[in-house]
Amino acid sequence: MFAxxxxxxxxxxxxxxxxxxxxxxxxxxxxGFVVADGLGGHAGGEIAxxxxxxxxxxxxxxxxxxxxxxxxxxxxxTSVLKAMGKANDLVRDRAKKDAALTxxxxxxxxxxxxxxxxxxxxxxxxxxxxxxxxxxxxxTTDHTVVADMIAKGTLDPEQAQHHxxxxxxxxxxxxxxxxxxxxxxxDIHAGDRLLxxxxxxxxxxxxxxxxxxxxxxxxxxxxxxxxxxxxxxxxGEDNITVVLVDIGEDA
Numbered sequence: 001m002f003a004x005x006x007x008x009x010x011x012x013x014x015x016x017x018x019x020x021x022x023x024x025x026x027x028x029x030x031x032g033f034v035v036a037d038g039l040g041g042h043a044g045g046e047i048a049x050x051x052x053x054x055x056x057x058x059x060x061x062x063x064x065x066x067x068x069x070x071x072x073x074x075x076x077x078t079s080v081l082k083a084m085g086k087a088n089d090l091v092r093d094r095a096k097k098d099a100a101l102t103x104x105x106x107x108x109x110x111x112x113x114x115x116x117x118x119x120x121x122x123x124x125x126x127x128x129x130x131x132x133x134x135x136x137x138x139x140t141t142d143h144t145v146v147a148d149m150i151a152k153g154t155l156d157p158e159q160a161q162h163h164x165x166x167x168x169x170x171x172x173x174x175x176x177x178x179x180x181x182x183x184x185x186x187d188i189h190a191g192d193r194l195l196x197x198x199x200x201x202x203x204x205x206x207x208x209x210x211x212x213x214x215x216x217x218x219x220x221x222x223x224x225x226x227x228x229x230x231x232x233x234x235x236g237e238d239n240i241t242v243v244l245v246d247i248g249e250d251a
Contacts, residue, residue: 002190002248004127004247004248006033008023009228010242013240014237015071018046020037020045021104021138022050032110033111033243036108037051039243042116043101043137044098044100044101044103047096047101048104051087055086056205059086059087063080064114073117076117077113077121077185081181084179084181085181088178095174105145105172105174106172107122108127108181109121109123115195119184122140122181129210130186130194131193135168141182144169173201193211193246195210196242197241203238213230224242228240
């Protein structure tokens with residue numbers, strides 16, 4: 001099992017009146033991390049993201065307590081997907097009880113770092129990246145109209161950011177009865193940096209900029225602050241949330 005160092009922070013940014021992002025490193029010592037982003041322009045985005053994070057946190061505690069070296073990857077992934085479904089149900093149930101919250105939702109990203117692996121589940125366009133051996137790799141696929149068009153080859157990646165549907169989501173927590181989440185498990189190694197973030201970070205900083213900051217090898221908390229500061233420097237057009245998990249040597 002690797003030693004893990006982590007830090008998280010959220011910032012309103014420079015253009016938004018409210019912060020609809022939420023995150024948790026409450027169970028970081030056990031390897032559980034969460035990031036959520038309330039849907040901009042929708043009623044209750046801030047409430048939706050907070051409810052989703054609280055729900056995932058509760059589920060993570062149960063999952064993490066039961067983890068062992070014998071836990072199969074498929075079993076862990078199934079548990080995480082169930083946790084995402086539970087969060088979806090909670091957000092929908094709350095919206096049904098309050099007409100003012102009709103249509104609220106959020107994007108959601110959770111990661112479990114345990115032993116020599118990381119299991120990551122995601123709905124929407126919060127992203128997970130792995131920085132390893134001086135290389136940055138995006139681990140998640142955005143659930144957006146534009147990302148789908150790029151995958152199908154009908155849109156050039158260079159044109160994507162200027163497309164009118166750039167921010168249009170295809171999936172989110174709280175919108176449909178059954179949430180469709182992606183999940184994957186990867187191997188981790190000493191020296192890796194796992195970055196979880198809302199779109200307020202990656203919209204402002206491209207892969208080269210993210211990699212350059214991560215490669216400076218600042219301590220975990222200082223690096224999180226640096227990433228947010230740079231996103232604000234580049235315009236800070238949205239709420240910015242960053243959770244960074246540094247994988248150390250064997251504990």
